[in-house]
Amino acid sequence: MGSESKPETKGGASRVVALIGMMAAIYYVLLWLPGIPCIGIPQIKMQVGASFAPVMGLLLGPFMGAAAAFVGDVLKTLVPPQVYGLPFIFSPVVSALSAGYVVRRKWKIPFALLLGILVASMFTPVFYPLTEQWKVYILAFFDKIVALALIPVTVSLLKRRGKARFHLLLFLAMFIGIATDKALGCLVFSLPPVYKGLFGVPSAEVARGLFMVSPFIYPVEYVLEALLAYVIALPLLKIMYKVGFLREFLKLEELSELV
Numbered sequence: 001m002g003s004e005s006k007p008e009t010k011g012g013a014s015r016v017v018a019l020i021g022m023m024a025a026i027y028y029v030l031l032w033l034p035g036i037p038c039i040g041i042p043q044i045k046m047q048v049g050a051s052f053a054p055v056m057g058l059l060l061g062p063f064m065g066a067a068a069a070f071v072g073d074v075l076k077t078l079v080p081p082q083v084y085g086l087p088f089i090f091s092p093v094v095s096a097l098s099a100g101y102v103v104r105r106k107w108k109i110p111f112a113l114l115l116g117i118l119v120a121s122m123f124t125p126v127f128y129p130l131t132e133q134w135k136v137y138i139l140a141f142f143d144k145i146v147a148l149a150l151i152p153v154t155v156s157l158l159k160r161r162g163k164a165r166f167h168l169l170l171f172l173a174m175f176i177g178i179a180t181d182k183a184l185g186c187l188v189f190s191l192p193p194v195y196k197g198l199f200g201v202p203s204a205e206v207a208r209g210l211f212m213v214s215p216f217i218y219p220v221e222y223v224l225e226a227l228l229a230y231v232i233a234l235p236l237l238k239i240m241y242k243v244g245f246l247r248e249f250l251k252l253e254e255l256s257e258l259v
Contacts, residue, residue, distance in 0.1 A: 020068045023056050027072030027092075051229040053092035054177030057100030058170075058233050059240060062109075065096035087188045087198065091181040098151075099177030103170065107155035110176065114148045117183045125204040126190035126211065133208065140186050140211040143219040147179030170233065175226035182222060186211070 030049030057065035069092040077085045094117075098110035118141060122130045127137045154172045157165065188194055190211075195201040201210070 016064060019060060020064055020071065023060060023065070023068035024071035024075070027052050027056065027069060028075045031072065031076040048225070048228070050092055050095070050181065051174075051178065051225045052232060053095040053181065054099030054174045054226075054229050055233045055236065057096035057098065057177060058103050058173070059236060060096075060100070061104070062097045062100030065100045066093045069093050069096040084198065087191075087194045088185050091184045091188075094184050095177040095181035098180040099173050102151060102154055102173040102176055103158070105155050105158050107152045110180065111148065111151045114144065114151070114176075114180050114183060117180070117187050118144060118148065121183075121187045121190060124187065124190040125192060126195070126207045136208045136211055139215040141183065142215075143222060144179045144183040144186075147176045147183075151176055167230075167234075171226055171230045174229035174233065175223065178222050178225050178229065182218070 027049065030052050033048045053065075053069045056068045059065065060068060070090070073085075073089050073092050076082070077089055094113060098113060101107070101110045121127055121141065122137065127133045127140070130137060150172055154169050154176065158169050189199075190207065192204075195207045196203075201207045
């Protein structure tokens with residue numbers, strides 16, 4: 001573990017920049033894949049390429065992965081300018097951050113992050129007061145609440161050995177990252193400057209209706225995105241693990257069960 005703990009070796013900073021730039025470029029390209037329009041708000045599309053955000057957290061670690069996701073998403077939003085994507089620019093960042101921590105057996109930060117998003121959402125006009133709007137809230141966030149409960153469970157199970165178990169838990173880490181992304185997206189959309197000012201939804205009542213339209217379809221899509229992320233991550237992880245300086249620099253020894 002000695003060499004793992006010294007990323008500031010000769011060329012370390014340049015490698016960091018190069019890896020972040022490379023992953024950001026790949027993410028930028030993937031974001032151009034056709035998106036799936038959200039029900040009731042066709043301006044918002046579920047980006048299939050967003051499945052790569054938690055993969056970056058896995059491969060680069062939470063901070064480098066989050067940086068790559070941010071750079072890639074900023075480029076996609078600004079080149080060419082896409083105003084509808086601007087409020088959601090940090091969603092892939094929290095996805096990479098959460099997945100990166102979970103696969104490294106650290107649960108407190110992703111748990112606190114997702115919990116904070118869930119609590120903050122309760123006080124937006126769409127879901128407040130919760131005593132009256134609890135049904136809307138549950139329909140919008142039940143899958144994210146499941147992801148919250150899975151965070152400590154997944155990290156706990158990661159401490160146990162076994163290739164089959166680790167494959168399952170890698171998928172769960174991808175799901176947690178994607179669910180955190182979607183939770184932040186729901187929070188942002190439930191703010192009046194976004195749903196009313198940007199998307200032209202006339203009232204909180206209409207916005208509530210949008211959250212209640214086919215709420216069980218989206219979790220299926222999230223699971224499929226997590227499965228896609230898992231399929232993408234597995235060969236990349238194996239390739240990077242075989243490159244000596246990457247394995248040490250990115251601290252992937254603890255993920256050796258996959259190789």
